[in-house]
Amino acid sequence: GQNIDQPTEMTATEGAIVQINCTYQTSGFNGLFWYQQHAGEAPTFLSYNVLDGLEEKGRFSSFLSRSKGYSYLLLKELQMKDSASYLCAVMDSNYQLIWGAGTKLIIKP
Amino acid sequence: IAGITQAPTSQILAAGRRMTLRCTQDMRHNAMYWYRQDLGLGLRLIHYSNTAGTTGKGEVPDGYSVSRANTDDFPLTLASAVPSQTSVYFCASSLGQGNTGELFFGEGSRLTVL
Numbered sequence: 001g002q003n004i005d006q007p008t009e010m011t012a013t014e015g016a017i018v019q020i021n022c023t024y025q026t027s028g029f030n031g032l033f034w035y036q037q038h039a040g041e042a043p044t045f046l047s048y049n050v051l052d053g054l055e056e057k058g059r060f061s062s063f064l065s066r067s068k069g070y071s072y073l074l075l076k077e078l079q080m081k082d083s084a085s086y087l088c089a090v091m092d093s094n095y096q097l098i099w100g101a102g103t104k105l106i107i108k109p
Numbered sequence: 110i111a112g113i114t115q116a117p118t119s120q121i122l123a124a125g126r127r128m129t130l131r132c133t134q135d136m137r138h139n140a141m142y143w144y145r146q147d148l149g150l151g152l153r154l155i156h157y158s159n160t161a162g163t164t165g166k167g168e169v170p171d172g173y174s175v176s177r178a179n180t181d182d183f184p185l186t187l188a189s190a191v192p193s194q195t196s197v198y199f200c201a202s203s204l205g206q207g208n209t210g211e212l213f214f215g216e217g218s219r220l221t222v223l
Contacts, residue, residue: 004151008149033211033212035212041216041217042199042214042215042216042217043152043199043212043214044214045211045212045213048211087151087152089151089152096154096167097152097154097212098151099151099152099153100151101149101150101151102151
């Protein structure tokens, strides 16, 4: 079966750095997405990786290793507004998105 | 305002009743999707449409139906609601199936079936 694993919850301090991991086992691979979802709101797109390596976008970076079935989202200079759930999703060989359950990130002052 | 609009935002429904969740987008996206989101689970695809006039079943299609008469609208119908369909429903769109760009989500419809 297809599976996306990510931690259920993480806590970090304002101003610090946090890394959210995602491992996957899917039927084929056509890219990995990270979305941010604030409580009670819709998910919004953060990043897309299809090749191995690090993609940097401001305070957020996303890394992919296809051989290891592994990705992480790195958030730097954490702000209180970064408190949200972070969803990892993989596009399989049928171009369908398989979603992880999300990681709830709690930022403390 | 460009984007996706869902209605209603919240609804309480008696079991056995019929319910249609509406979804409209004005971005001229070809592909549209309906997901449900339940606590502790990832988003699960109910039905999708790659282009107007076509629809397909997702991971959890039972008890739901959709139609895609035109590019903009993609309603989701629960023919006879059951309590297990209590969930938050998100409509989404993208340029096309297999498109490596982002999904755009509506604000969600919170449905409670009693």
